[in-house]
Amino acid sequence: MAWAVAANVLLTAGQIAGGIVSGSIALIADAIHNLSDAMTLVIALVARRIARRPSDATMTFGYGRAETVAALVNYTTLILISLYLAYEAVWRLLDPTQITGWIVIAVAGLALAVDVLTAMLTYSMSKDSLNIRAAFLHNMADAGTSVAVILGGVLVMLFDWRLVDPLLTLGISGYILWHALTDIGPVIRILMLGVPPGVDPHEVARAVRGVAGVAGVHNIYLWQIDERRFTLQAHLVLHGATDEAEARRAVRALLAREFRLGQVTLETERAEAGCANPALIGSGAG
Numbered sequence: 001m002a003w004a005v006a007a008n009v010l011l012t013a014g015q016i017a018g019g020i021v022s023g024s025i026a027l028i029a030d031a032i033h034n035l036s037d038a039m040t041l042v043i044a045l046v047a048r049r050i051a052r053r054p055s056d057a058t059m060t061f062g063y064g065r066a067e068t069v070a071a072l073v074n075y076t077t078l079i080l081i082s083l084y085l086a087y088e089a090v091w092r093l094l095d096p097t098q099i100t101g102w103i104v105i106a107v108a109g110l111a112l113a114v115d116v117l118t119a120m121l122t123y124s125m126s127k128d129s130l131n132i133r134a135a136f137l138h139n140m141a142d143a144g145t146s147v148a149v150i151l152g153g154v155l156v157m158l159f160d161w162r163l164v165d166p167l168l169t170l171g172i173s174g175y176i177l178w179h180a181l182t183d184i185g186p187v188i189r190i191l192m193l194g195v196p197p198g199v200d201p202h203e204v205a206r207a208v209r210g211v212a213g214v215a216g217v218h219n220i221y222l223w224q225i226d227e228r229r230f231t232l233q234a235h236l237v238l239h240g241a242t243d244e245a246e247a248r249r250a251v252r253a254l255l256a257r258e259f260r261l262g263q264v265t266l267e268t269e270r271a272e273a274g275c276a277n278p279a280l281i282g283s284g285a286g
Contacts, residue, residue, distance in 0.1 A: 088169065229262060231265075235269060
């Protein structure tokens with residue numbers, strides 16, 4: 001990760017210099033994106049270290065959501081960058097400038113090599129972390145951007161088509177924006193305490209009611225602590241003669257097996273002396 005950060009910072013400086021000398025806004029756009037990659041990697045690395053801290057009196061759920069917050073910061077940065085690049089591209093469309101194609105090709109070729117190397121360094125960790133996945137997608141987007149910039153340099157050299165540079169920048173901007181808006185949704189869902197993807201609270205309720213000795217369930221709270229830990233809190237209504245400890249064990253085993261709910265808190269009550277008119281889900285209408 002440290003080598004990836006250093007490579008992207010050096011590449012950013014080279015691309016900005018190359019963009020100024022060649023007159024290519026697309027190359028500068030790619031440089032800004034590479035700088036965001038370096039920032040993304042730093043934020044991801046720091047957040048990953050924080051997330052490994054054990055729970056304490058201040059953070060009783062632990063620090064796992066540090067990675068989720070980092071992912072939100074990185075995706076938000078991508079959105080702002082894409083909007084800025086689109087703004088610059090529109091101005092360049094209105095006032096095209098001379099571009100030195102061979103400089104664009106050389107610098108973008110170097111950028112492509114660094115992007116591919118950085119993506120390789122982060123690929124394995126991206127499989128189990130939204131935080132690292134954000135950094136990995138940054139680099140994959142950069143690799144695609146570098147290919148587009150190389151193509152633009154070739155077209156400028158062959159046909160002196162200056163408009164290709166801002167047009168490519170608009171394409172790069174749209175591509176980055178699409179990726180960021182697509183991937184920021186699950187991050188926001190976790191931070192908003194949303195129900196884990198693929199888990200239906202009504203299905204959970206039906207499954208729990210099927211456990212021997214359970215008369216019903218209500219006040220279900222279902223959310224993600226982070227991207228790997230799902231949790232549930234609920235009131236469990238038991239028939240009069242049912243053993244409470246045995247019922248809780250059976251329900252927890254069911255929830256872990258069928259819904260991947262590893263952290264479950266169950267408050268038990270008897271059917272004849274339970275909550276009055278409870279909601280099935282949360283404290284609102286069930």
